Amino acid sequence: xxxxxxxxxxxxxxxxxxxxxxxxxxxxxxxxxxxxxxxxxxxxxxxxxxxxxxxxxxxxxxxxxxxxxxxxxxxxxxxxxxxxxxxxxxxxxxxxxxxxxxxxxxxxxxxxxxxxxxxxxxxxxxxxxxxxxxxxxxxxxxxxxxxxxxxxxxxxxxxxxxxxxxxxxxxxxxxxxxxxxxxxxxxxxxxxxxxxxxxxxxxxxxxxxxxxxxxxxxxxxxxxxxxxxxxxxxxxxxxxxxxxxxxxxxxxxxxxxxxxxxxxxxxxxxxxxxxxxxxxxxxxxxxxxxxxxxxxxxxxxxxxxxxxxxxxxxxxxxxxxxxxxxxxxxxxxxxxxxxxxxxxxxxxxxxxxxxxxxxxxxxxxxxxxxxxxxxxxxxxxxxxxxxxxxxxxxxxxxxxxxxxxxxxxxxxxxxxxxxxxxxxxxxxxxxxxxxxxxxxxxxxxxxxxxxxxxxxxxxxxxxxxxxxxxxxxxxxxxxxxxxxxxxxxxxxxxx
Amino acid sequence: xxxxxxxxxxxxxxxxxxxxxxxxxxxxxxxxxxxxxxxxxxxxxxxxxxxxxxxxxxxxxxxxxxxxxxxxxxxxxxxxxxxxxxxxxxxxxxxxxxxxxxxxxxxxxxxxxxxxxxxxxxxxxxxxxxxxxxxxxxxxxxxxxxxxxxxxxxxxxxxxxxxxxxxxxxxxxxxxxxxxxxxxxxxxxxxxxxxxxxxxxxxxxxxxxxxxxxxxxxxxxxxxxxxxxxxxxxxxxxxxxxxxxxxxxxxxxxxxxxxxxxxxxxxxxxxxxxxxxxxxxxxxxxxxxxxxxxxxxxxxxxxxxxxxxxxxxxxxxxxxxxxxxxxxxxxxxxxxxxxxxxxxxxxxxxxxxxxxxxxxxxxxxxxxxxxxxxxxxxxxxxxxxxxxxxxxxxxxxxxxxxxxxxxxxxxxxxxxxxxxxxxxxxxxxxxxxxxxxxxxxxxxxxxxxxxxxxxxxxxxxxxxxxxxxxxxxxxxxxxxxxxxxxxxxxxxxxx
Numbered sequence: 008x009x010x011x012x013x014x015x016x017x018x019x020x021x022x023x024x025x026x027x028x029x030x031x032x033x034x035x036x037x038x039x040x041x042x043x044x045x046x047x048x049x050x051x052x053x054x055x056x057x058x059x060x061x062x063x064x065x066x067x068x069x070x071x072x073x074x075x076x077x078x079x080x081x082x083x084x085x086x087x088x089x090x091x092x093x094x095x096x097x098x099x100x101x102x103x104x105x106x107x108x109x110x111x112x113x114x115x116x117x118x119x120x121x122x123x124x125x126x127x128x129x130x131x132x133x134x135x136x137x138x139x140x141x142x143x144x145x146x147x148x149x150x151x152x153x154x155x156x157x158x159x160x161x162x163x164x165x166x167x168x169x170x171x172x173x174x175x176x177x178x179x180x181x182x183x184x185x186x187x188x189x190x191x192x193x194x195x196x197x198x199x200x201x202x203x204x205x206x207x208x209x210x211x212x213x214x215x216x217x218x219x220x221x222x223x224x225x226x227x228x229x230x231x232x233x234x235x236x237x238x239x240x241x242x243x244x245x246x247x248x249x250x251x252x253x254x255x256x257x258x259x260x261x262x263x264x265x266x267x268x269x270x271x272x273x274x275x276x277x278x279x280x281x282x283x284x285x286x287x288x289x290x291x292x293x294x295x296x297x298x299x300x301x302x303x304x305x306x307x308x309x310x311x312x313x314x315x316x317x318x319x320x321x322x323x324x325x326x327x328x329x330x331x332x333x334x335x336x337x338x339x340x341x342x343x344x345x346x347x348x349x350x351x352x353x354x355x356x357x358x359x360x361x362x363x364x365x366x367x368x369x370x371x372x373x374x375x376x377x378x379x380x381x382x383x384x385x386x387x388x389x390x391x392x393x394x395x396x397x398x399x400x401x402x403x404x405x406x407x408x409x410x411x412x413x414x415x416x417x418x419x420x421x422x423x424x425x426x427x428x429x430x431x432x433x434x435x436x437x438x439x440x441x442x443x444x445x446x447x448x449x450x451x452x453x454x455x456x457x458x459x460x461x462x463x464x465x466x467x468x469x470x471x472x473x474x475x476x477x478x479x480x481x482x483x484x485x486x487x488x489x490x491x492x493x494x495x496x497x498x499x500x501x502x
Numbered sequence: 503x504x505x506x507x508x509x510x511x512x513x514x515x516x517x518x519x520x521x522x523x524x525x526x527x528x529x530x531x532x533x534x535x536x537x538x539x540x541x542x543x544x545x546x547x548x549x550x551x552x553x554x555x556x557x558x559x560x561x562x563x564x565x566x567x568x569x570x571x572x573x574x575x576x577x578x579x580x581x582x583x584x585x586x587x588x589x590x591x592x593x594x595x596x597x598x599x600x601x602x603x604x605x606x607x608x609x610x611x612x613x614x615x616x617x618x619x620x621x622x623x624x625x626x627x628x629x630x631x632x633x634x635x636x637x638x639x640x641x642x643x644x645x646x647x648x649x650x651x652x653x654x655x656x657x658x659x660x661x662x663x664x665x666x667x668x669x670x671x672x673x674x675x676x677x678x679x680x681x682x683x684x685x686x687x688x689x690x691x692x693x694x695x696x697x698x699x700x701x702x703x704x705x706x707x708x709x710x711x712x713x714x715x716x717x718x719x720x721x722x723x724x725x726x727x728x729x730x731x732x733x734x735x736x737x738x739x740x741x742x743x744x745x746x747x748x749x750x751x752x753x754x755x756x757x758x759x760x761x762x763x764x765x766x767x768x769x770x771x772x773x774x775x776x777x778x779x780x781x782x783x784x785x786x787x788x789x790x791x792x793x794x795x796x797x798x799x800x801x802x803x804x805x806x807x808x809x810x811x812x813x814x815x816x817x818x819x820x821x822x823x824x825x826x827x828x829x830x831x832x833x834x835x836x837x838x839x840x841x842x843x844x845x846x847x848x849x850x851x852x853x854x855x856x857x858x859x860x861x862x863x864x865x866x867x868x869x870x871x872x873x874x875x876x877x878x879x880x881x882x883x884x885x886x887x888x889x890x891x892x893x894x895x896x897x898x899x900x901x902x903x904x905x906x907x908x909x910x911x912x913x914x915x916x917x918x919x920x921x922x923x924x925x926x927x928x929x930x931x932x933x934x935x936x937x938x939x940x941x942x943x944x945x946x947x948x949x950x951x952x953x954x955x956x957x958x959x960x961x962x963x964x965x966x967x968x969x970x971x972x973x974x975x976x977x978x979x980x981x982x983x984x985x986x987x988x989x990x991x992x993x994x995x996x997x
Binding site for chain 1: 561562563569581596599604608612619621623624629632636637639644654657659661667672675685689691694697701703710715716717719722727728732733734736739854870872873875876878888
């Protein structure tokens with residue numbers, strides 16, 4: 008059969024009608040107590056969700072709500088809603104649940120009296136940190152750093168990027184100014200009224216299709232959907248094209264190679280152009296390893312190597328935003344570790360499955376003065392303790408290997424369905440379980456996602472017509488089987 | 503004696519040397535287990551703090567750290583550090599600890615299994631909220647709303663303001679566009695590349711001396727210290743002068759009245775001017791009820807009434823930033839409730855002592871479309887449950903009354919010391935326990951703050967030469983006695 012060529016993981020695969028694509032493994036869930044399968048009892052959203060929606064929507068704009076969940080009952084990879092519908096969750100709170108719901112190792116974290124008190128007595132960690140803060144930053148965060156020696160903690164993805172952007176500007180101005188040169192009086196006075204030279208005309212280069220957050224500076228580098236950006240003032244910052252590849256990659260090497268070159272050339276052109284004319288000079292490049300919200304757009308290691316070379320050549324910082332891609336879902340702790348960069352990027356930002364926001368950075372990106380990267384809390388020790396438990400589970404259970412096994416099966420299964428229905432699906436892609444496939448158009452995509460939900464499988468949408476999978480790291484082969492079965496059924500219904 | 507004229511609260515005051523300014527009350531702490539007084543055993547920072555500083559500073563820029571605390575031992579109003587020094591804490595993690603350290607009612611919150619699971623299974627509340635989310639937003643947050651019907655939750659003060667700023671822009675453009683008028687195709691396409699009309703040329707008016715955060719848009723409205731702003735690109739947004747009063751207020755009514763008028767006139771002039779020329783039109787005014795970081799600059803109810811009238815007259819939104827001033831420290835839940843505004847402001851932002859960030863807003867400020875005020879988590883249920891416990895304690899123990907009693911004693915005591923040393927201190931001011939006094943200059947201020955710390959009292963600095971008090975709401979008269987004694991001793995030493 009055609010798909011036997013695809014991948015060694017297919018060995019032992021059998022195909023009996025549309026029901027089972029790949030051989031089943033025995034069900035031994037990594038999170039005890041999981042149901043065996045989804046079970047849908049009502050419409051989705053069900054009547055209880057609908058009633059709660061009315062209540063919530065009277066309090067704020069709640070049009071984005073899909074359903075109300077019962078987090079007391081949800082378990083492992085299964086989200087259980089207020090109508091007792093049981094969903095296999097392959098979206099996991101927009102990719103932010105690392106090891107499933109109600110993991111026993113997380114439920115016990117705050118039985119430790121010290122950790123409970125660290126949670127309750129949330130300190131201003133930049134002024135009065137707790138006694139184990141340095142040790143915890145080192146043993147928990149620096150322990151998983153992608154080769155960068157420094158780390159700052161923040162609260163969420165947006166504020167991690169906002170603060171990292173400032174670090175890019177600081178370091179750029181520091182290089183311009185020269186080592187140990189103090190701020191001028193004019194800089195100090197002019198910045199207070201938002202004017203140059205103290206508030207310099209500088210920019211960050213971002214990419215079409217990018218998503219880095221919705222606060223105003225991160226939004227100026229976000230270019231995925233108009234509804235995020237409409238009516239918000241912005242900066243005149245350069246935007247380059249991110250590669251758009253043809254799939255399958257192995258059949259389109261030359262075109263995709265040329266796409267890389269074109270995009271890299273544009274990046275360099277923009278940096279040169281913004282340095283010359285009245286546009287603000289580029290102080291840094293910000294980029295996702297995979298454009299997630301923008302449609303799971305991947306780029307090659309070669310592209311990222313090129314970006315880094317351009318950044319170095321022009322003396323601008325390189326920030327890789329791993330808010331969505333980080334923490335193992337691609338089979339490596341950080342997605343950019345797939346790129347074989349010659350040195351770590353200058354900054355790597357994180358949040359979501361890290362539970363705490365923050366960023367790793369080089370010594371060059373470290374501000375010389377205190378209070379420049381600062382806020383009241385600068386992170387939250389309570390989140391750090393939860394992350395500690397998460398990272399222990401990832402290590403003990405070899406979840407990155409699990410991700411590769413599950414991802415291999417999932418990707419192959421989706422590719423198989425795509426091959427059978429090339430009019431409906433295309434461009435199966437991704438690494439680990441961080442996978443996506445395109446529907447032929449937006450309407451079909453939305454229909455597939457909605458039908459999957461009615462069959463008890465939650466997946467995400469991204470870009471114009473992509474379906475994204477963002478399961479937790481405890482998503483196993485038997486979960487993949489269920490997802491593939493439901494996808495196959497759905498495709499059979501919409502074809 | 504002169505100070506008998508000041509206030510009824512002084513009745514029974516005695517003055518024996520410099521040691522006791524006001525009569526002592528029996529010590530019955532609201533938080534059980536508090537020490538009776540500060541106790542300093544080492545230099546501050548002590549040797550253990552110094553060693554930990556070296557460790558932390560090797561991980562990130564830690565120059566802002568004062569000492570390392572032991573949050574297992576800290577209790578009530580007393581912060582205990584890693585060198586076993588015991589401090590009376592009148593700064594409380596930059597004004598963010600509402601009811602003291604290790605309050606018994608907070609330590610038990612997560613013994614409730616449902617609340618623990620809500621903490622562990624942190625949802626994307628904008629997509630899959632938990633079943634009690636609407637009820638908790640209503641019973642916890644809307645229950646303390648300053649007359650506004652809607653509330654959004656966020657993570658911190660900066661992102662609360664960032665998102666509230668977007669709401670100001672949305673509503674302004676909505677009024678310009680007209681009810682139920684959809685975005686144009688040009689708006690949708692232009693916003694994606696950060697250009698008008700989709701990314702409009704609009705501004706927010708802020709005040710010199712203001713502090714609204716350090717992310718890039720909030721930083722564009724922050725004007726308190728150069729070190730916050732240097733090297734960060736900014737927006738050409740209008741900045742008006744905030745009143746600077748002469749103290750005591752009762753002796754300077756006419757001058758302060760004129761100061762209000764001058765500042766209000768400038769606000770209106772700027773709005774008119776920015777609407778006319780190439781500068782971006784003003785979509786909203788953002789203001790603190792008391793400029794805190796900027797030096798505890800107060801303005802009168804009359805000033806704020808004037809601001810609101812100007813905002814209404816020009817069709818721009820009014821945002822009052824209660825991140826630092828909210829939650830009872832001024833004797834009212836929200837400081838702006840002192841101002842007798844004819845209607846609530848359009849938006850009130852909060853964080854710090856609220857434990858969760860967020861903002862209350864009017865129906866006008868509610869976006870018509872979903873996903874415009876949105877992020878992965880949109881708050882954190884775990885913080886909401888802690889806040890619930892805090893608000894219950896505030897109510898059960900009538901802590902707002904306690905704040906007024908303690909504040910009255912504290913303010914009178916500081917005014918008394920000021921009167922004795924007008925060359926060293928001036929401008930005692932504030933409401934409730936949200937109090938400040940100026941030192942003659944920056945050097946003296948820093949000396950006083952440092953000496954107080956060596957005597958076991960932690961206070962904050964703000965502005966160029968102000969000392970700010972930000973005790974928790976459980977700070978009682980006997981704590982005030984200690985603080986006043988130590989301040990008196992300190993002043994005697996520096997005079």
